[in-house]
Amino acid sequence: MKQSVFSIPDRETGNHQVIGAVGYRQQGSSFNGPLLHDFELIVLVICDRMDPYSVQIEHCISGSIRYQIKYIAQQDLLQWSISGESRELIRYFLHGEIFWEEHGKVTELRSRMIALEADMWDHRKLKEFSGFLRTYVQAKQYAQEHDYMDAYYNMLQSLKHYARIELISRGIIPENSIWEQIRELNTEVYKLFDELTDSKESLEQRIELVLIACDFFVTSRMKECCQALLHIIGSRKEPWRIQELTEHPELKYIREDIPLLIRKLVYRSFVRQTSARAEERLGEGREIRYWL
Template sequence: MEPTFFSFKSQEKSGHQALGAVGFRHPGSMFSGSLLHDFELLVLVVCEETDSSLIQIEHCLSGSLQYQMRYIGRNELLQWVVSGEHPDIVHCFLQGEVIWDVGGKVTELRKDLTRFGGGMRERRKLKEFAGFLRTYVEAKHYAHEQDFMDAYYCVLQSLKHYARIELIDEGIVPGDRVWEQTQSINTVVRKLFDELTDSKETLEQRVELVLLACEFSVMSRMEDCCSPLLRILGSRKEAWSIQELLELPELGYIREELPMMIRKLVYRSLVKQSAVISGDASVCGREIRYWA
């Protein structure tokens, strides 16, 4: 890839504290979704940190080349790998060509993300398990109400989270084409996916069968997948209130599912609870606190 069209965007001129850039070309005639759309090239400019007062996206023309330039922060990329957000941008960053690199920092960042190290892997697994648990519970609710179309949708989403967990176990960063990624490994979830989508049983039977398998997975995978949360719960002598846990920055990416997860962990006897007299005058009775 010729970087000459990009040379005018130096770190000093852009004002973004840029570390470098990665270019990702439109893959032939394939449809590339909303990120590339009809642009021939996407340029991801990686910055030390992003500033909302500066330009975040530019549509540019160099000769006959139309390209989109997006500015992303180094920490944003790390957060997205953990949270699962913007998998298309993460994919382009990992698979694109480095066209500008200040001191090798972009190359080193790609190596870090590709290695998908232990801490990052654990946090992503917790995030996917939270999504798996949420959609599984929703599917059970819809099935109980005899709403099997919505139950089917939720089970499908639950299996997608489960598939990402299995990819993470293999050291693979889950992308936006999860089912394509799982083809290369022999996974349980792939068989469940086929059972749900390509079986002669009725919709109700398929949903109920996969829900049973998901129930087993909840029981067998919970302790492993929730290990970062369990460590936090056991990190001090005092038990935690749910509000204290919700306010922890390191659990911000599972804040929505956290109350439900805590109750499930208590139900599975992985977390203990106790009741204390609350010091908050607005709280009636005793407050439940948690520890591991």
């Protein structure tokens, strides 16, 4: 279908700096996920910069064709490639038809994302380990407070992250039906899931047993799962301030968990710490910085 059929915004539309548009058509009557709904087509309008107060999404019709327009910043597409998020949108962008582009910028962006794909496994593993560690620590705290229902919920979330790590380690992209995927591999994490959800032990005993296994997972797999973070820390000679790491563009997707990850890495001696003269606002204190 030609671009002129649709009300696809050009580069002057609104306050967005548009570099092109990609259309993905629904195949027949097959279901293509929640983003397409019952539309025949989704049009991704790729922007170099987006104004958060301008239109982000539109529902349109041309003749008998219903379609959805979604505005996306190219930086978000690159970030999702790193983190493994928004996989539907990534698929639509990579496999859709380029309706138009400015100076080949959409084609260039596609090439960059395909090239990045081979190097993204470490980042995806780091993202899942970050989620695993956060929910595991929370489950441990709830268990110590004898709040076993909240501990159970967090333990389930922790095991889902653990399961995704196992799949990623095998070069398998995790799907929504994570336990169906992992059951076929007969891994330790599925046995832990079964132990937590279907054991005859008391809830307290089940949580304690799974926590012990997760303790071992943290000890044995932390360095492997944190390679993307360790690579960034080792990329320069000067020690890093914690604020620098939380603001690093390649670590945006785990920003809130970086302090916890760093302290665990220091405790396991994978990261070293040093102190430096602090700014005056910290009084007599010295600022801790991190290096390999």
